[in-house]
Structures are given as structure tokens and as C-alpha cells.
Amino acid sequence: xxxxxxxxxVETSLQINAKPQTRKLPSASTIAFVILVLTAPxxxxxxxxxxxxxxxxxxxxxxxxxxxxxxxxxxVSVGAGAFMAVGAYGMFNFAAxxxxxxxxxxxxxxxxxxxxxxxxxxxxxxxxxxxxxxxxTLAAQFFVEWLFTKNAYFYNYGSVPTITLPPMTLFDLDIxxxxxxxxxxxxxxxxxxTLAAKNIIHSHVGRNWMAIRDMNxxxxxxxxxxxxxxxxxxxxxxxxxxxxxxLWAFLFLGTASTLSFDINRSFQxxxxxxxxxxxxxxxxxxxxxFILLLPILIDYMVKATLGSALNPGFLSNMNKVIxxxxxxxxxxxxxxxxxxxxxxxxxxxxxxxx
Amino acid sequence: MTAGASSKDILLAVSxxxxxxxxxxxxxxxxxxxxxxxxxxxxxxxGAGKSSMLNILNGVYVPQEGLITYNxxxxxxxxxxxxxxxxxxxxxxxxxxxxxxxxxxxVMAGLSRKAKTTVIEHAxxxxxxxxxxxxxxxxxxxxxxFLDLNPYRDLVVEALPYGIQKRVGLxxxxxxxxxxxxxxxxxxxMNKEEKQEMSGFILDINKKLGITIILIEHDISVVMSLSDRxxxxxxxxxxxxGRPEDVAKNPEVISAYLGTVH
Numbered sequence: 001x002x003x004x005x006x007x008x009x010v011e012t013s014l015q016i017n018a019k020p021q022t023r024k025l026p027s028a029s030t031i032a033f034v035i036l037v038l039t040a041p042x043x044x045x046x047x048x049x050x051x052x053x054x055x056x057x058x059x060x061x062x063x064x065x066x067x068x069x070x071x072x073x074x075x076v077s078v079g080a081g082a083f084m085a086v087g088a089y090g091m092f093n094f095a096a097x098x099x100x101x102x103x104x105x106x107x108x109x110x111x112x113x114x115x116x117x118x119x120x121x122x123x124x125x126x127x128x129x130x131x132x133x134x135x136x137t138l139a140a141q142f143f144v145e146w147l148f149t150k151n152a153y154f155y156n157y158g159s160v161p162t163i164t165l166p167p168m169t170l171f172d173l174d175i176x177x178x179x180x181x182x183x184x185x186x187x188x189x190x191x192x193x194t195l196a197a198k199n200i201i202h203s204h205v206g207r208n209w210m211a212i213r214d215m216n217x218x219x220x221x222x223x224x225x226x227x228x229x230x231x232x233x234x235x236x237x238x239x240x241x242x243x244x245x246x247l248w249a250f251l252f253l254g255t256a257s258t259l260s261f262d263i264n265r266s267f268q269x270x271x272x273x274x275x276x277x278x279x280x281x282x283x284x285x286x287x288x289x290f291i292l293l294l295p296i297l298i299d300y301m302v303k304a305t306l307g308s309a310l311n312p313g314f315l316s317n318m319n320k321v322i323x324x325x326x327x328x329x330x331x332x333x334x335x336x337x338x339x340x341x342x343x344x345x346x347x348x349x350x351x352x353x354x
Numbered sequence: 355m356t357a358g359a360s361s362k363d364i365l366l367a368v369s370x371x372x373x374x375x376x377x378x379x380x381x382x383x384x385x386x387x388x389x390x391x392x393x394x395x396x397x398x399x400x401g402a403g404k405s406s407m408l409n410i411l412n413g414v415y416v417p418q419e420g421l422i423t424y425n426x427x428x429x430x431x432x433x434x435x436x437x438x439x440x441x442x443x444x445x446x447x448x449x450x451x452x453x454x455x456x457x458x459x460x461v462m463a464g465l466s467r468k469a470k471t472t473v474i475e476h477a478x479x480x481x482x483x484x485x486x487x488x489x490x491x492x493x494x495x496x497x498x499x500f501l502d503l504n505p506y507r508d509l510v511v512e513a514l515p516y517g518i519q520k521r522v523g524l525x526x527x528x529x530x531x532x533x534x535x536x537x538x539x540x541x542x543x544m545n546k547e548e549k550q551e552m553s554g555f556i557l558d559i560n561k562k563l564g565i566t567i568i569l570i571e572h573d574i575s576v577v578m579s580l581s582d583r584x585x586x587x588x589x590x591x592x593x594x595x596g597r598p599e600d601v602a603k604n605p606e607v608i609s610a611y612l613g614t615v616h
Contacts, residue, residue: 204463205473207466210454214451218444219452219463221414222527222530223435
């Protein structure tokens with residue numbers, strides 16, 4: 001019982017658990033982060049913009065989607081990749097078969113496709129619980145991979161089962177070729193959707209999700225329709241995953257296939273939210289940055305120290321071993337992820353000041 | 355406040371309700387009535403069926419037999435969401451708070467069922483959604499203030515002392531302006547001072563706000579001082595029913611429930 005020490009007196013629990021109300025004004029770190037990603041094209045290299053910040057932002061958005069289902073509504077999902085795929089393939093098919101080349105509209109339709117898929121796969125959640133909900137999300141994962149690989153219609157009868165967007169329009173901007181515009185499209189969509197997620201979490205909808213997660217029977221008795229709000233979490237979470245999937249496929253990768261959204265992707269997003277912190281918005285960004293940057297950092301450090309003595313195959317395996325070990329150590333030290341660590345740290349600094 | 359005892363205004367009537375789990379009868383043809391704006395206590399030894407009765411009223415359990423009349427409408431079975439919408443709130447024996455949420459969020463969750471805004475309005479931060487959230491917060495702050503919970507407002511409930519958690523549970527029940535509150539051992543595990551404090555809150559809620567209360571409580575002195583009516587349950591059957599002073603004199607109650615005086 002780790003928390004017992006904090007329960008001994010009111011005074012300690014007051015300090016440890018003082019959770020600042022962030023609703024009123026964005027914190028200094030949030031403002032700094034927003035300014036940084038918006039001004040990055042002025043000073044950061046092409047590599048940083050397109051190969052690091054872009055995927056981190058997109059996977060953060062996917063993390064928010066999964067966090068809505070798992071962190072807030074308490075339903076473990078291992079099918080994040082499936083809904084990302086539906087978003088990407090949905091957008092592609094509306095563009096390829098529907099002739100919708102307006103970028104925002106096609107993206108929105110991709111997101112809505114994923115939301116509908118999420119609603120459908122979320123239907124069993126009103127009848128079953130816990131482990132069994134997880135299994136339905138796993139079913140979604142394999143069903144979607146099968147659907148988009150075995151049915152040539154979904155990749156527009158190409159010679160290989162991959163999808164690439166036809167030229168799109170975005171007002172008068174060059175979304176197809178200009179990297180800076182592509183960067184800003186990703187960043188602005190992610191920031192606006194993050195703000196929307198924050199608004200939802202702080203509304204009665206977010207409170208209902210957490211209430212269902214923490215104490216389902218009590219939620220029902222105080223008048224919260226748990227079946228309805230579970231379906232809503234699946235729908236909205238999948239919408240976020242779908243938008244993230246479409247951005248990942250077309251603004252990061254360029255060309256995608258179901259391999260881009262396989263079970264490994266699902267686990268990657270799940271790790272992001274676990275490491276960043278369940279039911280935290282900023283945790284998604286920290287988790288995504290950690291998951292994507294750590295292997296690069298390890299690679300760099302191993303090469304710098306041991307360098308040419310090692311063959312590349314061994315190097316990449318060693319990277320995985322170090323990466324895995326660090327995650328295990330982190331989760332033993334702080335099972336609630338980076339978000340909790342930061343909260344403890346800021347709490348500690350505040351106490352020091354006062 | 356001068357309704358008088360001549361014309362009874364019955365808010366809740368339970369009639370011949372029976373509940374069994376598998377073969378075991380938890381409640382056996384049990385009937386009782388609760389007058390509007392009164393405090394009615396259900397007492398009896400552990401396992402007598404008191405909490406099960408509250409769960410039937412909330413629609414968590416479905417009785418095999420019997421009828422429940424609330425506010426003039428008769429039901430064979432209750433459904434949790436409808437019961438909440440009819441204005442029946444509940445304070446749970448194990449608190450059943452939302453552990454990882456703050457006191458304010460827990461109390462505000464009690465207002466969720468009154469929300470009229472959609473998730474999209476909230477996502478876009480439209481004025482109507484903001485106004486509704488602000489009004490919920492204001493209302494919740496009133497309940498928090500009423501129960502002296504101000505110092506704990508923004509703290510996560512799972513780390514709060516037990517007695518405070520009980521009060522959060524009461525605030526969550528109170529915030530939705532209920533007509534009736536079902537209280538399952540609101541004073542369990544409390545010391546004498548905390549019990550007095552909680553008794554004060556219960557009396558305030560009943561007398562000042564006019565809320566009808568069904569109370570399950572083991573502390574007989576508390577029951578005697580608070581209740582307008584006491585119903586005694588034993589092995590799922592009604593043993594006695596009446597004014598506290600009459601029930602206390604009932605020899606059957608004394609032998610079965612209160613035990614022999616030492």
C-alpha cells in the first residue's frame with residue numbers, strides 16, 4: 001500500500017495531491033511549448049521538423065485518442081492502429097473514389113470513418129467489461145488489417161497494397177510539395193484538437209468518463225448512462241486516432257499500407273500513454289517524444305562510444321534491449337508515468353518556495 | 355412546516371417486496387412507508403437486508419415480488435437512471451466515490467445528469483457549454499460550502515480521510531437537488547465528534563432543505579435522536595415499525611436486535 005504514508009495526516013495529503021486547476025489559464029510550460037513548435041521552422045533543420053517534431057505531434061494526437069478510451073473511460077484498447085488505419089484509408093478512399101481533393105474535408109471524412117468504426121467496435125463495451133473489451137479491440141485490429149489488405153478496392157486496385165493521396169487542395173497553399181506548409185498543417189491540427197480534447201475532458205462528458213472508470217455502479221445510481229458514455233468514448237477516441245492515422249500516412253510517411261498500422265503501432269501508442277501518464281493530456285506529448293527520441297538518443301550514444309567496433313545488426317538489437325530496460329525501470333519507479341513525476345516535481349518546488 | 359400528522363403525505367411506499375439471491379431470501383415480503391420531508395431509519399443486525407433494500411430502491415437489485423410506489427407512481431422494478439432522474443440520490447456504505455477525481459469533480463459529477471449541452475459544444479468551447487459548466491461549478495461550490503468541504507475542494511478524494519470522504523459522498527448526493535436521499539451508514543467508522551457533525555448536516559438537510567431521508571445506521575442513539583420513524587428488519591422480515599420511542603419499547607425488538615441489557 002504505497003499511498004498509505006500520504007493518508008496519515010491531512011497536511012501531507014493536502015500537499016501531495018494538490019492538483020492545480022489548469023482550466024483558467026494555460027501554464028507557462030504549455031505556452032512555451034506552443035511557441036516552440038510554432039516557431040520551429042525559423043531555426044530547426046528539415047530533419048528536426050519532418051522526422052522528429054512531425055511524428056511526435058501526430059503520435060501525441062493518437063495518444064490523446066487512446067487516452068480518452070483507456071485513461072479517462074477506463075477501457076483498455078490494443079486496437080489503436082486499427083482506427084488509425086481506418087482514418088488513413090477512409091481519407092484515401094474519399095479522395096480516390098469520391099474525388100474529394102479538399103484536404104480538410106477529406107481528413108474530416110477520414111476521422112468520421114474512424115469514429116463510426118470506433119462506435120461499432122465499442123458497442124459490445126456496454127455489455128462486457130475489462131479484459132473482454134480489450135479482446136474486441138484486438139479483433140478490430142486484425143479485422144481492419146485483413147479488410148484493407150485483401151480488398152483491392154480500398155487501395156484503389158494498385159499493383160501493391162499501399163495508399164498515396166492524389167494531389168490535394170488546401171485554400172491556395174501547396175499542401176502537396178511544400179514541407180513547411182505540411183509541418184504547419186500537422187502542428188495546427190494537433191494543437192487545436194488538443195485544445196478541444198482538454199475542453200471535453202473538463203466538461204461533464206470527461207467527468208462522466210472518469211466516474212464510470214472509477215466506480216461504475218455509483219455512476220449509474222447518480223444518473224450517468226454508462227453504456228452511452230462508453231460508446232461516446234470509443235467514438236471520440238477513434239475520431240482522434242483516425243485523424244492521427246491520416247496525418248501519419250500522408251503528411252509524415254507519404255505512402256502507407258496496413259503495415260504502417262499493425263499491432264506494433266497499437267502497442268506503440270499504448271506505451272506512449274502508459275509512459276506519459278494515463279488520463280493526462282500533456283503526458284501524451286511527453287510519452288510520444290520519449291518513445292520516438294529515446295531510440296535515436298541510444299543509437300547516437302552507442303555509436304559515439306563504441307562506434308565502429310559493433311556491427312549494425314547488433315547495434316539495433318542492443319538499442320531495443322536498452323530501450324526496453326529503461327521503460328521497465330521507469331514504470332517501476334513511477335507507474336503513473338512522466339505526468340505524475342512532473343506533478344510531484346512542481347509540487348515539491350512549490351513547497352520549497354512557500 | 356405545520357403539515358401535522360392528520361393528513362399523511364407518503365413519498366415512498368414499499369409493498370410486499372421480496373428479494374432472493376439464488377435460494378437465499380434476503381428480503382421477505384417487506385413493506386414500509388416514508389412520509390415526505392421525514393427521516394425514516396432502517397435498523398437491524400448485519401445481513402438483515404437493509405442495504406439490499408436501498409439497492410432495490412435504486413434499481414441496482416430487482417426484487418422477485420412486490421411493488422414500489424414513488425410520488426404516486428407504482429413500479430414493479432426500478433431502473434438506476436430513472437430513479438436518479440426522479441430525484442432520488444444515494445450515499446453509499448463504502449462511499450463509492452470516484453477515487454482519482456477531485457472533491458469538486460466528484461460533486462460536479464452529481465450534476466452530470468442535468469447537462470443539456472453536447473460534447474461538440476464543449477469541444478469547441480461554445481458559450482452555452484461554458485455557461486453550463488460555470489453554473490455546475492457554482493452549484494457544486496454551494497454544496498461544498500454547505501458541508502464545510504472548502505479546504506478539500508481541489509484535492510483528489512482517494513487520499514482524503516474517511517470522514518471527509520463521507521461528506522463528499524453526501525455533497526455529491528445533495529448537489530442535484532434531490533427529493534430524497536438514501537443514506538447507507540453515513541456515520542460508520544466515525545468518532546463521536548464526527549458523528550455529531552454528520553448528524554447536524556443530516557438534520558440541516560432534512561429541516562432546512564426539506565429533503566426526505568432514508569437512513570441506515572447502527573448507532574442507536576443517533577437513530578433515536580434523528581428519526582421520525584424507525585423500521586426494524588431482522589432476517590429480511592419487518593420486526594417493528596413506528597416512532598422511535600415506541601420501537602425502543604417493543605420487547606421483540608429488544609430481544610432480537612438490541613439484545614439483553616447487561
